Amino acid sequence: MPGKRVRRKLIKKKQRQRRRQKAAKERDKQELEAENLRLTDPDYQECLMRQEKLEEFQRQAAEREHQEAEKAWMQREAIAQQQFRIDEAKRRQKQEEVERLQREQAEERAKREESARKQREEHLQRTAKAAAEFEAMMQSMAEYLNDPEIEKPPQHLLRVMETHPEERPCEFFNRTNCCRYGHSCTFNHRRPMLSRILLIRHFFSHSLLQEQRTKPNEYSGADEGLELTEMDMRDDYDVFFADAVEELQKFGTIVNFRTVRNTLEHLRGHVFVEYTDERSALRAFTNLQGRYYACKRLNVEFSNLKTWRGAVCGT
Incomplete structure (x- = not known):
């Protein structure tokens, strides 16, 4: 008995499946007939043409918008590249200016050091020369002072x-x-x-x-200037x-x-x-x-x- 029920269920299931398939075929057939019928309808043909024209217009509009966006992007990119080149040129110019200033400062520092070195050398030479002249002068003075035969001092x-x-x-x-x-x-x-x-x-x-002070010291005597006279200074x-x-x-x-x-x-x-x-x-x-x-x-x-x-x- 249970086997019969199972067979009946399978039979009913297959029957429902065949009915669905048949209904689907019938629906597809009706849709195809309706589609064929619409294709033969002038209004539908005109509607399809309008739809195609609208889609073509939308496609062209989208393409134009894409081209304009790409053109705008290219312009922005060109401007950005130009600004980058300008900034890079300014940066190089600034770097060159800094390097030039550094070179000038280094040259100026080298000149100052060289000038200071020369001044030190000249100062040492002058000092040595002055010391030699002073020594010679002192020697000459000593000779003139100790030698009575020299009547007049050397020129x-x-x-x-x-x-x-x-x-x-x-x-x-x-x-x-x-x-x-x-x-x-x-x-x-x-x-x-x-x-x-x-x-x-x-x-x-x-x-x-x-010299007389404009403001006398508060600890000094008030009569300090009166205690001494010209006679005291003379004595x-x-x-x-x-x-x-x-x-x-x-x-x-x-x-x-x-x-x-x-x-x-x-x-x-x-x-x-x-x-x-x-x-x-x-x-x-x-x-x-x-x-x-x-x-x-x-x-x-x-x-x-x-x-x-x-x-x-x-x-």
Whole structure:
């Protein structure tokens, strides 16, 4: 009995399958007949043509849009390539400029180093030359000082040294052998290597020669300036004069002994000593140089004063 049921189910299944196949064939046949019928219909033919034209128009429009997009892309690519070339040219130009500046800086640095090297060599040569000249000068001075048979000093000891030979002479220095600007003065200072006159800077000092301060020190006495008079300074100067002349006469006969009673710092207390000859002045110069007086180291140099009136101005 179960076998019969299974056979019946299979038979029914095959029957349904045949019916479906038949229905499908019938549907395909009807659709084919309907399609053939439509193909023979003029309206349908016209609709198909319109559809084909629309599809062709859409295809052409899509193709044109694609071409325009490709053209726009090509233009953008060309612009980008041109901008890239411009940027690359600018970058190369900037790099070349940097390299040029680096080369110029290197050349300038090399020139500075070469100039500095030459200056060092010239400085060493000048120093060596100056040292040799100084040694020769000292030897010549020693020979002139120790040999009484040499009556007059050698000409090379009588020459004049100049600070700025290319500039005009400093009038104040010519008149007083002193200058408020010292070595920083831009004018020419002419100094003799040897002469009969010695200049001892700031040799004489006194309270009345000090410049008056605009604001007195609060710890100083109010009557400090009133305690000393011109007579006191004269008495102190007489003591100084006797003491200094006694020592300076050991080196030779003194013709003039002049002291500057000026309150300016670059003139205050300078002493000019004139001997009868250069040998006496040189002897005093070599013996006094570096010595101390009143706890101050003496600064001695030769002078070429023209007149005493301008040199020992008392203002």
